[in-house]
Amino acid sequence: MIEVDQLSKAYGSTLAIKDVSFKVEPGEILGFLGPNGAGKTTTMRILAGYLPATSGTARIADHEVHTDSMAVRQSIGYLPETPPLYPDMTVEAFLYFVARIKGVPIGDRSQRVASAMERCNLGEKRRILIRKLSKGFRQRVGIAQAIVHDPPVIILDEPTVGLDPKQIIDVRNLIKSLAGQHTIILSTHILPEVSMTCDRITIINQGRIVATDTPENLTARLAGQLGYAIEVAGDPERANSVLNDLEQVESVTALSGEGLAENHYRFQLVSATEDDPGSEIASAIINSDLGLYELSRNRVSLEDVFINLITEDPSTAEEDDSETEPCEAVVDDDPENDDPTKAEAEPDDEAALVAAAEPPTDSAADPADQTPEDSAEQDTPAKTDE
Amino acid sequence: MNSIVTVISNIIAIYRRELQSYFASPLAYGIATIFWLLASFLLIILVFGPQGLLEQSAFADQAGLQSAPLDLPYEFTQFYLGLLGSLAMFVLPALSMGLYTDERKQGTLELLATSPITNWAVALGKLLGVVTFFLTMVLPLLVLEALIVGASDPPFDLNLLFIGHLGLILMAAGVLSLGMFISSLTESTVLAAILTFAMVLVLFVLEGVASGLEGPLGEAISHLSLLKHYSDFTQGVFDLGGFVLFLSYAVLGLFLTAQSIEAFRFQRN
The missing domain is CATH 3.40.50.300 (P-loop containing nucleotide triphosphate hydrolases)
Structure with a gap:
């Protein structure tokens, strides 16, 4: 129609x-x-x-x-x-x-x-x-x-x-x-x-x-993965990069800091695999001298899928498809692309993370096979897909 | 055939909505009130005031100047409609200023532009609506005129008045149509009013400019002048050139409006 x-x-x-x-x-x-x-x-x-x-x-x-x-x-x-x-x-x-x-x-x-x-x-x-x-x-x-x-x-x-x-x-x-x-x-x-x-x-x-x-299929894309809400104190950029560097974490989203004490920040994480990354997250935060105030596990919702898709896509596209790079640059200039921490943390770190996270995710599949498939799908960042 | 019926039905729909919005608008009533007050004031001054027509006539009688009697009905129509025309020049921009600026502000242009109705049908409906409203502004003045006409001796030639009023409405249609085009260019009602008023002034003074210029250029410019053709009408002469000119202004305004709305959709960002 x-x-x-x-x-x-x-x-x-x-x-x-x-x-x-x-x-x-x-x-x-x-x-x-x-x-x-x-x-x-x-x-x-x-x-x-x-x-x-x-x-x-x-x-x-x-x-x-x-x-x-x-x-x-x-x-x-x-x-x-x-x-x-x-x-x-x-x-x-x-x-x-x-x-x-x-x-x-x-x-x-x-x-x-x-x-x-x-x-x-x-x-x-x-x-x-x-x-x-x-x-x-x-x-x-x-x-x-x-x-x-x-x-x-x-x-x-x-x-x-x-x-x-x-x-x-x-x-x-x-x-x-x-x-x-x-x-x-x-x-x-x-x-x-x-x-x-x-x-x-x-x-x-x-x-x-x-x-x-369909809504069901979209949610299923992250099925098996785990969500974590985390509250830390300290330098937010450092926290973001520490969390992003974790192999077990697929995406990091800064949440609004409303109602939090000064210098406290909240993030929503989605795990890269079905393995629970709780202890890794906790030790990474503590080892980098950031204060850990809350770490709670939550179910992956459609919201996480949405956030995952919209925050991750630029890096995936950049990695997969060099053709779209000029357009990507133009779109990035858009003033409505608001969150500075997000924008800064993403492209490089995420690309590295995706590259690093992918082979262990699916040891049966050859990484070389995965890449062209990804670029064919172009906009499908869900890494659990076969 | 069916499509013609649809187009006419669309024009009527726009026309009725436009008229309805004037009659619901306090601003329109305000403009009409000022117009009536000034027009009737001028009418009374013209007839009864110092150096008014009655006084002139009495003076002429007293002096016993029988050789060149004043043609009072003629004098009256010419002066009165001339004044009414000038007054209209101030009022018309205020009537046309909101024709499209309001549509933009309310977002209803998006409704019209996504409905199965052409731009020019919208423009024509709006123009007919605003001309009708102007007509209703002039109608009450006819009561005052009727009093004077009824008391007049020698009796009035009604053709004279009719042609004069026809000229007024036709001129108004031309000015309103161009004003509508100007209002389609901007989102600001005030700016539309100012620009339209400036345009009216230019069209009015063209004759002055033309008389300063010799030769065909001056003549050409003088033909575009509103005042020149309008004064023909007020003298009771049906001026075909003027009729065509006013109508051309109206058609030009319609055409430009339709084009500018189309272009607006292509350029907006």
Whole structure:
């Protein structure tokens, strides 16, 4: 239903997305997951025909989104990042207006508007001016305008932003109820959202797709590996490099230090193998004169997979594929690539770590065999894969 | 055939939404109120004020100057509509400034640009909406005019008034259309208003510029002047050249708006 092939978009010299490819089958819900600034909105806008791509193609219901824009516009419902609302209209009048410009036949309009309002729980607000609505209700009106004409394809850019927990659950249920007759692609940076609503997840980071799979398969990628939360005191960069140097640790992520004592830092680790690295981590920290305040084992969650994928990918790509290096450099310049400790620690250390960790991981497989396979998969950093 | 129906339905949808937003906007009411107050004030001064038409006429009667009687209806229409035209020049930029800047600020441009509706249909719907609103601003003034027309002796030639008002609306359509184009260029309402006002001034003073220039260039420029063609209309002359010019301004504005919205989608970052 949606076919995206090698889509790239550059703003000036900055690449917002690079070679993005994925497919969405009819009736499926695809979650488009990535940190802020990863290129989610850009991809959504290209799909909706609002922005032209720099290269590559995107097809919706067999129409190219740019060259055949009018046909595509007829078959999509689109909720942009900020819900497009006219503040001086009532909810009902606005939905009538949208139904009209979306080409809903005159006889069906009142029924379609009523059904959209009912699905989004807007009945009691139908005669209220949109500017008087709270953020949550506005978001719901935004969703209602995306479904009012009953389009086969629905594109939702961050549909649950600004909603309270109860409303989030309502919206998730709404999205689930739309599956089947509708093909849905929704973007979010909230993990539980995709794991609860989506059939498949595409993870995007720094403009590139790093994985596309079902939530179960994604979690299974790290199955067997262990997560550790750790709190240390001392120089954070030193702690980061010490932890990264450990053979038994696959990834290190600095967590927010909120609520911690001064000079204390938290990290989340994922082990490289099934062997428990607890004692190695503890002794490494203590041997390097850092204070160890907490070390707790936790289950590997989808969150770890996500963090693992988005923090590790640049180094893997750099190691595997020298071709992409210029693009990588451009993307790294992106101001939204925030965390300095992460960025600094990763490329070299991680590359070395991956190289060192790989042969012992799977002694049966020849390391030489592994490398080309990795580059073929390109964006699959899960080292437990055969 | 079906597609024409769709396009017309789209234009009507945009038109109605646009009108509805004017009638819901306190700013639009404010602009209309100022326009009415000033226009009726000017009308009263023009007729009853010192050196007003009545006083002039009385003076002429007293002096017994029968040789060149004042054609009061004619004088009245010309002065009054001339003033109304100048007043409109201040008001029109305020009406057109929000046409697209608001769409951008509300993010609704993204809705329009991803709906099966063409840019020019949106622009045309908006233009018709704002021209209609201007029309409703002029309508109440007709009451005042009717009082004067009713009391007039010799009786008024209503054609004279009709052609004058037609000229006013046509000129407004041209200016509003160009103003709409300017508002499609920026996200700032204030900037759109200032630029549109500057453009109106330029179009207004073109005649002054033209009269300083000799030859075909001067003549060409003077043809572009709003004031020159508008004053033909206020004299009760249906000026075909003016009609075409105002219409051309309107079409040009529509065309440029549609183009600029298309270009905006390609350039934005």
